[in-house]
Amino acid sequence: MPFLNIQRDGSIVTVTMDQPETRNALTGNTAVQEFVQLCDDVRKDTGIKVLILTASGAVFSSGGNVKDMRRFFDDALLPDVIREEYRQGIQRIPRALMELDVPVICAVNGPAVGAGLDLACMCDIRICSETATFAESFVRVGIVPGDGGAWLLPRAVGMAKASEMAFTGEAIDARDALACGLVSRVVPTEQLLRTARALAAKIAANPGAVMRMTKRLLREGERGTLDSVLELSAACQAIAHKTADHREAVTAFIEKRTPRFY
Template sequence: MPFLTIARDGAILTVTMNQPETRNALTGNTAVDEFVQLCQDVQRDASVKAIILTGAGPVFSSGGNVKDMQRFFDDALTPDLIREEYRQGIQRIPLALAQLDVPVICAVNGPAIGAGLDLTCMCDIRIASESATFAESFVRVGIVPGDGGAWLLPRAVGMARASEMAFTGEAIDAREALACGLVSRVVAPEELLPTARQLAEKIAANPGAVMRMTKRLLREGQGNSLATLLELSAACQAVAHKTADHREAVTAFIEKRRPRFQ
């Protein structure tokens, strides 16, 4: 069975991590290859405007498979080999999602642990069920965030809170996650996917090409100077002004009607 189950409804994809028997662990299976393939497929498909990512079962994702980590005890697996395994393995997920221009809404249905928490930070918007918890727990199993968590988490919650979470490994609940900005909404479990769907529909109602450029500018703004981002914005804006959707949006506004985007 594939790790990811993908359902499409119009311009929205709902992607479910579907290995509840492993608590949707991201290692020891085909998760990496499937996430990379998903990002490549969506990037090429201009008709996709939004993605909802969630997990099957009571857990969003337990991150790395701790039982699988026992194989690293083998002296034949040298530090050089392990480093390369991370490069060719789980590190491909944040790199793939960073190149994806389609907005991703993370619907966190339960515990997001270790790499599972970091996966939520790779998404653009996070909505949590009241039963969700979040833990940057690598230190508790004697390892570091090997999937980019040291870059991702501080950008979501700030350096001080990220440091506290990473140094203690302790979990925070959904309300604490809301207070520190890790998630933007907390809803009842039965309202999680409907809420994510409503948000995805609002996103998908807008012009797809402009939405993709907007996401790219937001991402590039995290690592570039204001002057560089202004140059990128001017280039994207020049393209946007020449799209049929821009013409339709302006015309619809003047005519006081709803726009009909291509």
């Protein structure tokens, strides 16, 4: 069975991790390949404006499959082989998601543990249910964040909070996640997808091409200098001024009507 259940409603795509029997683990299955293929497909389809990522069952994602980790006990499996497995395996997910120009809303329905938390941090906007919890728990099973969590989590919550979570491995609840900025909203469980879809609809009402460039500028702003971001902004703005959507937006503003974007 596929790991991802993908449904499209106009310009909004809802992606559901759908292996609740494994607590939506990201290893030991086809999750990596499916995420990479999804991002490739979405990147090529200019009709898609927003992606919603959520999960079925009571758990968002347990991250790596801990039972599968026993195979690393084999002395014949050398460190350089394991390193390459990470490079060609789970590390392909953050590379794919971080290069995706379409805004991604993560609707966390339950515990997000280890790589599951890091997966949520790869998204642009995170909202969660009241039952959600978050744990950077790698240290508790004697490993480090191998999927980019050391880069992702500090950018979501700040270095001090990220260090506390990574060094203790303890989980925080939805209220604490809201307080530290890990999520922007906490809603009752039954309202989670409804809230995510309403937010997606607000985003999708805007011009798609400009939205993609805006996300690219925000991503560049995380790692670039002011000069590099200004230069890229000037280039993107030159393109934006020549789009049909910009012409329609300005015309609609002057005519005092709702713009019609395509």
